[in-house]
Amino acid sequence: MSEPSPRRDPDVVLRARGIAVRLGGVPVLDDVDLDVPPGAIVGLIGANGAGKTTLLRVLLGILRPHSGRVQRPDRRAGIGYVPQKIALDPHAPLRARDVVMLGLDGARLGIPLGRARLRGAVDDALTQVGATEFADARVGELSGGQQQRVLLAHAIVSRPALLLLDEPLASLDPVSARDVVVLLDELRRQSGVAIVVTAHDLTLLLPVLDRVAYLAGGRAAVGTPAEVVRDDVLSALYRRPMRVIEAAERTFVVADEGVTDA
Amino acid sequence: MLSAFFASPTVQTALVVGSVVAAVSGIVGVFTVTRGQSFAGHALADLGAVGGSGAFLLGISQLWGFVLAGVVSAVAMEAIGTRRLEGRDVATGVVFGAGMGLTALFLTLDTLIGGSSNAAISVLFGSLFSLDTRLVPVIVVLALVTLMIVAVIWRWVSLETLDRDLAAARGVPTRWASTLFLIALALAVQLSSLSIGAILSTALLIGPAATALLFTRRLGTAAALAAMTAVVQVGVGCLVSFVSYDWFGGSSWPVSFTIVAAVFLTYVGARAVCALRGFAHPTAVA
Numbered sequence: 042m043s044e045p046s047p048r049r050d051p052d053v054v055l056r057a058r059g060i061a062v063r064l065g066g067v068p069v070l071d072d073v074d075l076d077v078p079p080g081a082i083v084g085l086i087g088a089n090g091a092g093k094t095t096l097l098r099v100l101l102g103i104l105r106p107h108s109g110r111v112q113r114p115d116r117r118a119g120i121g122y123v124p125q126k127i128a129l130d131p132h133a134p135l136r137a138r139d140v141v142m143l144g145l146d147g148a149r150l151g152i153p154l155g156r157a158r159l160r161g162a163v164d165d166a167l168t169q170v171g172a173t174e175f176a177d178a179r180v181g182e183l184s185g186g187q188q189q190r191v192l193l194a195h196a197i198v199s200r201p202a203l204l205l206l207d208e209p210l211a212s213l214d215p216v217s218a219r220d221v222v223v224l225l226d227e228l229r230r231q232s233g234v235a236i237v238v239t240a241h242d243l244t245l246l247l248p249v250l251d252r253v254a255y256l257a258g259g260r261a262a263v264g265t266p267a268e269v270v271r272d273d274v275l276s277a278l279y280r281r282p283m284r285v286i287e288a289a290e291r292t293f294v295v296a297d298e299g300v301t302d303a
Numbered sequence: 304m305l306s307a308f309f310a311s312p313t314v315q316t317a318l319v320v321g322s323v324v325a326a327v328s329g330i331v332g333v334f335t336v337t338r339g340q341s342f343a344g345h346a347l348a349d350l351g352a353v354g355g356s357g358a359f360l361l362g363i364s365q366l367w368g369f370v371l372a373g374v375v376s377a378v379a380m381e382a383i384g385t386r387r388l389e390g391r392d393v394a395t396g397v398v399f400g401a402g403m404g405l406t407a408l409f410l411t412l413d414t415l416i417g418g419s420s421n422a423a424i425s426v427l428f429g430s431l432f433s434l435d436t437r438l439v440p441v442i443v444v445l446a447l448v449t450l451m452i453v454a455v456i457w458r459w460v461s462l463e464t465l466d467r468d469l470a471a472a473r474g475v476p477t478r479w480a481s482t483l484f485l486i487a488l489a490l491a492v493q494l495s496s497l498s499i500g501a502i503l504s505t506a507l508l509i510g511p512a513a514t515a516l517l518f519t520r521r522l523g524t525a526a527a528l529a530a531m532t533a534v535v536q537v538g539v540g541c542l543v544s545f546v547s548y549d550w551f552g553g554s555s556w557p558v559s560f561t562i563v564a565a566v567f568l569t570y571v572g573a574r575a576v577c578a579l580r581g582f583a584h585p586t587a588v589a
Binding site: 124130 | 454465
């Protein structure tokens with residue numbers, strides 16, 4: 042794990058400085074800084090291979106960066122992580138509520154006994170994410186969107202200060218994706234949890250984002266959406282002309298070259 | 304006839320060892336099926352057979368050969384990465400094929416040099432009815448060690464099965480979790496190999512677990528149900544093998560066959576019951 046920063050800053054839940062990662066000798070991230078204030082939603086935006094998941098794994102503390110350091114909450118209870126998807130046998134004897142329960146005591150040793158006192162917290166987490174109706178179903182039998190809600194309940198049940206979500210919108214239809222965005226917004230309002238979320242497209246997330254880190258070519262453009270989501274900043278990051286288009290009260294980022302009116 | 308069955312010292316040893324081994328196989332099997340590691344179970348049986356057959360040449364009990372080869376293979380497989388092994392069909396097939404080849408060589412040498420004419424039957428099809436009673440305490444201790452490993456890493460493995468990064472994020476030492484599980488799996492498979500043979504050992508691992516998973520969504524219940532199912536199957540297998548002696552005038556059905564037949568028939572029966580009741584895949588959400 043990277044060395045913790047000597048001084049803790051109470052104004053940020055997570056602070057990363059000078060993160061550089063090489064995978065197989067190839068630089069994936071180069072000198073990336075990121076601050077996550079309490080209760081903020083921070084988007085890590087970039088194409089496949091831009092280093093979003095790599096950065097997320099560094100922030101999570103399960104990938105050691107080549108250089109740089111991360112100041113983060115205690116991993117066991119302080120950080121909740123939601124993977125993009127899980128591959129579980131449909132017959133696997135784990136119910137949705139068992140998965141959420143593991144968010145409280147999964148790192149402990151021994152056969153789980155005396156879990157009745159944890160039930161309330163599990164039910165609360167399932168209710169918060171709207172997963173009560175499939176709480177007793179086998180996780181392997183649920184749809185991708187349902188599994189994601191269960192994993193989100195697993196992540197928040199320990200009342201973490203920070204949530205990290207890997208591509209939560211990637212495989213959802215537009216309506217479900219909007220529901221997840223609304224849910225994330227509710228969660229941070231209710232509990233003050235800070236949320237870092239990766240996505241390859243910013244459009245759906247932008248209304249709730251406080252900060253954004255645009256990743257391309259190993260570098261990051263970090264700041265408020267107003268500071269980053271601009272033609273000049275994104276063009277400099279991608280090293281090619283980029284356009285930010287406002288339409289139907291939404292914001293779209295497109296590459297500007299090669300698409301011209303006849 | 305039942306009194307003769309239970310009065311036989313051979314049967315008593317077989318029932319004690321068989322029940323202990325069955326319970327361990329059932330419980331470890333539930334985790335194995337859940338983790339999608341049946342493949343690793345087969346691999347460990349193949350590689351364990353190298354040790355089991357080699358043991359005759361060294362003049363030690365095949366139990367030690369099975370266990371040593373199994374545990375060494377488990378640690379090596381974890382070091383290479385079981386997920387990666389599954390993705391490399393060809394290389395994996397060559398290595399395990401070589402293992403079986405080595406077993407064939409050792410078994411031939413056992414007969415030629417060691418004079419152990421029953422080595423092949425013993426290694427490939429088990430020795431439940433010909434066990435040295437002095438090994439019984441050792442087998443029980445190994446079984447208890449296996450169960451203790453599973454009990455200790457129960458929740459670690461549950462989380463790690465769900466997602467490795469997720470487990471790591473919760474502070475689970477995932478490397479330890481998966482290595483310890485693979486060692487428990489190796490021990491369960493080798494004890495099963497000793498009883499019903501290297502070729503059939505995974506039947507006792509996968510069959511009862513797969514049957515139990517049809518009927519429950521809970522991990523603890525599934526483990527208990529699989530253990531009980533396996534114990535009954537081994538008991539029934541021993542009984543049928545014992546009484547079949549009378550059916551064929553002095554040559555009984557091999558006990559490994561009757562046990563595996565019980566495992567197979569139970570699973571087919573359970574599937575049929577589930578199909579009739581629409582029970583196997585209870586609809587998660589309407």
